[in-house]
Amino acid sequence: MHYHSPTSVEDAVKVLAAQSGDCRILAGGTDLLVRMRSGLAEPDAILDIKRIDGMRSITREEGGFRVGAAVSGTEMAEHAALVAAWPGVVEATGLIGSTQIQGRATMAGNLCNASPAADSVPAMVAAGAVAQVAGPNGVRDIPVAQIPTGPGKTSLGPGEFVTSIFLPARPDRASDAYLRFIPRTEMDIAVVGCGVSITLDASGTCTEARVALGAVAPTVIEVPEAATALVGTPLDDPALSALSAACSAAASPISDKRGTVEFRTHVAGVLARRAAVIAKTRAGAA
Amino acid sequence: MSKIHVTTTINGDPTEFLCEADETLLDVLRDRLGLTGSKEGCGTGDCGACSVTVGGRLVCSCLMLGAEAEGQEIGTIEGMAEGESLHPLQKKFIEHAALQCGICTPGLLVAAKSLLEHNPDPTEEETRYWLAGNLCRCTGYDKIIRAVMDAGKDMREAS
Ligand SMILES: Cc1cc2nc3c(=O)[nH]c(=O)nc-3n(C[C@H](O)[C@H](O)[C@H](O)COP(=O)(O)OP(=O)(O)OC[C@H]3O[C@@H](n4cnc5c(N)ncnc54)[C@H](O)[C@@H]3O)c2cc1C
Ligand code: FES
Ligand code: FES
Secondary structure, eight states, X not given: OEEEOOSSHHHHHHHHHTOOSOEEXXXXXXXXXXXXXXXXXXXXXXXXXXTSTTTTOEEEETTEEEEETTOBHHHHHTOHHHHHHOHHHHHHHHTSSXXXXXXXXXXXXXXXXXXXXXSHHHHXXXXXXXXXXXXXXXXXXXXXXXXXXXXXXXXXOTTOEEEEEEEOOOOSSEEEEEEEEOSSSSSOOOSEEEEEEEEEOTTSXXXXXXXXXXXXXXXXXXXXXXXXXXXXXXXXXXXXXXXXXXXXXXXXXXXXXXBOHHHHHHHHHHHHHHHHHHHHXXXXXX | OOOEEEEEEETTEEEEEEEOTTOXXXXXXXXXXXOTTSOOSOSSSXXXXXXXXXXXXXXXXXXXXXXXXXXXXXXXXXXXXXXXXXXXXXXXHHHTTOOSSOSSHHHHHHHHHHXXXXXXXXXXXXHHHHTTTOOOSSSOSHHHHHHXXXXXXXXXXHO
């Protein structure tokens, strides 16, 4: 196996283009090294993105935040302005693994690993996050929701990799939240996850919403019907009930040792309601 | 295939080693550098027995490649005591009988030291969350938590 650690995006793209075998991107390695150890991945080469310029920084851009693809969960949680603007995205990323895992795991790695239960992904989708992708044909921006295409599969082309995740600017009275259900309090895979992002007007009426669910379909899914249930309402009880119903209706989970179809379907609605209430409070509703 | 030459700092000492591209930092520490304090409990990030710090951040050395250590500052359990004098956490682990077989102990000590550096006065809940990635199959955790809380108290009083 070969180990590459280029220092610029251009060099990384060149290295990737020159590969004939299986070359994997290494960010925090908390998925990749586990897969290599179990023999599920046997790459011919690894391209470590952590030394590439800009990959480890969080920068302001057009009122939003550009989070480099190698920024760890811990680094996100230490960035006060990011936490203030996107608390749901930061708390979702903060749920990944232990303190040790947090020191390495990235949002981009969580996204590209393409697990249906990936914790940061519903929060990113609810946030309307956009991934920046570099490859042989240059740089392109693509909504995060369009990256995973199935368990372990992404829409990234040969030689492409994610260089950053962009979280857009937020108006006043806007916030987000992420909740997951696991049978314990730490170190487990989401049975269901739900991200909700909302914007309120001065009177407390919801003007914009986005809702996404994890672990209830082959990929994280956005639920437009759930957003429709919230927009135009003060997020009162009838609206929250409609949100719950829309999320349960959108869920098409499988049964496994972590939960049955019935349980996951129900919990999707419960978590959506609770996450919406948290987002509402954070947005400063009376 | 040629090995990778890595220059790094371990417990303050400039260190060089050669490793294969797919070798973990844990394997390098144990098998190439003779630093066998870090243990392998699982090799998959679940148990924390392999905990080290990299640039001041707590990580699992089983989930990091040796090659990634280039230019980094690594801290392991071997750097915890100063000569013959044990770190307050080590003393408190003995005092509270916070270990039995000892396999989890190096990782727990490194993780607890990192906690107290980030948060010198943690609550019990914060301590339990911080250490949730360190598994112990012997003690039942209570004695470990008490030892860490007690060490934190002594260290605050001493500073
Ligand atoms: C003990 C433990 C507990 C965990 N708990 C959770 C949890 O609670 N919730 C959860 O969601 N996950 C969990 N995980 C899984 C993992 O930690 C996360 O998915 C993490 O976010 C992966 O990020 P990484 O940077 O470590 O990815 P890596 O392992 O570096 O990469 C993951 C995959 O994505 C690819 N990749 C990485 N970065 C890019 C990029 N920029 N462009 C293109 N491809 C890329 C890699 O090639 C690889 O296939 C856990 C893992 C462990 C070991
Ligand atoms: S050996 Fe690294 S976490 Fe278990
Ligand atoms: S003392 Fe045996 S595993 Fe902790």
